[in-house]
Amino acid sequence: MRLPRPTARPARTGLVRGAAALGVIGAALAATWAWMGTASSPPHALPPPVAVAPAVPLLAEAELMALFPDRPTLLRLRENPRVFVLLFPSLAAQGAAMNRAAALVEKAGLPRDRLLDGVELAAAIARSGDTAETWYLGHDYRSADLARFLALAERDRVALTEAELWLRAQFVEALTLSGGEPFALVSVANPGGALDAAMRSAVLRHEIGHGHYFTLPGFTEHVQRVWRTGFSEAERAAYRAYLGREGYDTGNDELMANEAMAYTLFTPDPRLFSPALVGLPPAAVERLRELLHSGLALP
Numbered sequence: 001m002r003l004p005r006p007t008a009r010p011a012r013t014g015l016v017r018g019a020a021a022l023g024v025i026g027a028a029l030a031a032t033w034a035w036m037g038t039a040s041s042p043p044h045a046l047p048p049p050v051a052v053a054p055a056v057p058l059l060a061e062a063e064l065m066a067l068f069p070d071r072p073t074l075l076r077l078r079e080n081p082r083v084f085v086l087l088f089p090s091l092a093a094q095g096a097a098m099n100r101a102a103a104l105v106e107k108a109g110l111p112r113d114r115l116l117d118g119v120e121l122a123a124a125i126a127r128s129g130d131t132a133e134t135w136y137l138g139h140d141y142r143s144a145d146l147a148r149f150l151a152l153a154e155r156d157r158v159a160l161t162e163a164e165l166w167l168r169a170q171f172v173e174a175l176t177l178s179g180g181e182p183f184a185l186v187s188v189a190n191p192g193g194a195l196d197a198a199m200r201s202a203v204l205r206h207e208i209g210h211g212h213y214f215t216l217p218g219f220t221e222h223v224q225r226v227w228r229t230g231f232s233e234a235e236r237a238a239y240r241a242y243l244g245r246e247g248y249d250t251g252n253d254e255l256m257a258n259e260a261m262a263y264t265l266f267t268p269d270p271r272l273f274s275p276a277l278v279g280l281p282p283a284a285v286e287r288l289r290e291l292l293h294s295g296l297a298l299p
């Protein structure tokens with residue numbers, strides 16, 4: 001999620017969140033094996049990956065909301081254990097770990113097939129009028145997205161930063177715990193700077209909403225169906241205009257549906273989302289909220 005934008009700005013294009021479908025588990029496992037250095041080891045020498053993975057606490061959403069760790073921390077959502085949550089002590093720490101992955105996965109006009117170097121990443125952030133801290137308030141990825149990020153780093157022998165190496169370790173841990181099933185990895189930072197406590201709660205809830213979308217196939221399909229047939233054309237246009245003002249790629253219909261869902265159902269902060277911001281009557285947004293919510297069944 002981005003900071004709210006008070007003025008109109010051009011929509012970013014070319015976002016490929018949904019296109020990161022190159023073999024979720026295949027890529028992830030291949031990358032994992034490569035990091036573990038097992039590719040060239042004799043089969044007998046395989047290390048026991050499960051045995052070394054420490055437990056990741058399962059916490060309810062309300063518990064995550066009340067947690068403000070002083071160091072980056074991996075947790076797992078009790079209501080939907082396929083959603084892993086990274087809590088960062090600051091927007092700066094979050095940006096350091098996540099921004100280069102965001103550039104690869106979803107930023108328009110940036111390479112989809114290689115990682116940026118540090119200079120390119122800083123230039124891309126500056127061009128958008130942001131800093132590394134403000135580029136994102138929160139992040140949300142499918143496991144396949146992060147697997148691709150890590151596989152490209154491995155392929156091109158790109159040196160990851162210390163923060164990115166930490167992210168890689170959390171990904172491997174989540175992969176191990178997921179037993180090969182796709183998962184989502186979302187993040188938020190502790191309040192500070194552009195992010196106050198109420199906004200932090202709303203961002204965390206918003207990103208968890210994306211986590212549900214990424215990991216509950218029935219919900220994914222429901223949201224897409226409601227976007228296509230439950231929203232009127234005028235309502236879709238209003239949401240597209242709002243999301244475009246916030247910097248999202250309005251040409252990516254899957255993203256529009258996913259974001260419309262996350263803002264409508266999971267963003268309880270009127271500075272980030274309200275019927276007035278989207279330009280629709282409250283009753284219209286309430287009707288869409290009920291439609292979207294009717295397809296959410298947590299496991």
Ligand SMILES: [Zn+2]
Pocket residue numbers: 001206210259262
């Ligand atoms: Zn979002």
